[in-house]
Amino acid sequence: MAAILLLAPCLSPAARLSPVANRAFDNYVAGVEARLARQHARADTYMGVRLGAANGAVQIEPVNGGSWPVKGGLLHHWRAVAVVPGASAQDLLALLRDYNRLDRYYAPEVVSSHVLADNGEAATVAMRFRKHIVITVVLDAEFQTQSALDGNGRGYSYSRSTHIWEVDAPGTPRERRRPEGNDDGFLWRLNSYWSFEETPQGLLMECEAVSLTRDVPTGLGWLIRPIIETLPRESLEFTFTATRNALMANAERRHNDGRAS
DSSP states (O other), rough: OOOHHGGGGGGGGGGOHHHHHHHHHHHHHHHHHHHHHHHHHHHHGSSOOOSSSSSSOOEEEEEEEEEEEEETTEEEEEEEEEEEOOOOOOHHHHHOGGGGGGHHTTTEEEEEEEEEEEEEEEEEEEEEEEEEEEEEEEEEEEEEEEEEEEETEEEEEEEEEEEEEEETTTTSOOOOOOOOOOSSSSSSSSEEEEEEEEETTEEEEEEEEEEEEEEOTTTOHHHEEEEEEEEHHHHHHHHHHHHHHHHHHHHHHHHHHHHHH
């Protein structure tokens, strides 16, 4: 562990977001969003997957292998799916739009959040993340979101990163943000795409997370590879599970309140 901590600061010079890697991310998510638009245009294909059993378990799967190299970085694409008995599309939309209290649902990974602009279906949100895998990484980020109900118990929420800064010495007088794209490269871009639909078994919800990170530097793969390759999947699993748990808790409270009355 001492060796890891000593090596961590020397990672910065080797990680820089290139225009080529940035374009690769933009081109890929354009394809993802075009496919989602086609899905959402028809009621019978609104959701990309169907579940046979509504047991509340979270299923995580890689898309296109989960991670693959592009020039100057790595792209990551993971999908999570679950059914939440007793939850509604409005419940999930309200939770995802609770921008000033996201740390209530997603602590400890979300340290704080607040809305910068809110026009109903579109919003700009600032968040601080903390993730610990081998070392602790703190990130400040801003996202543009779009969310709505499509009728008949269906809805969606898209979140696209516009800024991500790695933070040095967070919470101290020496705290500072590193220049965007010139840091350790643990997360340069992050888009999340939620689709959800009410079914007889409960709320079927799906989230696809697409991210861009640095590639694995020569000679430091033993240190960086476990972080880069596990962070996208584990972050999605944590976020999705926390969302499911919050919805289930709300549904249980409603059920108990109904019985009490």
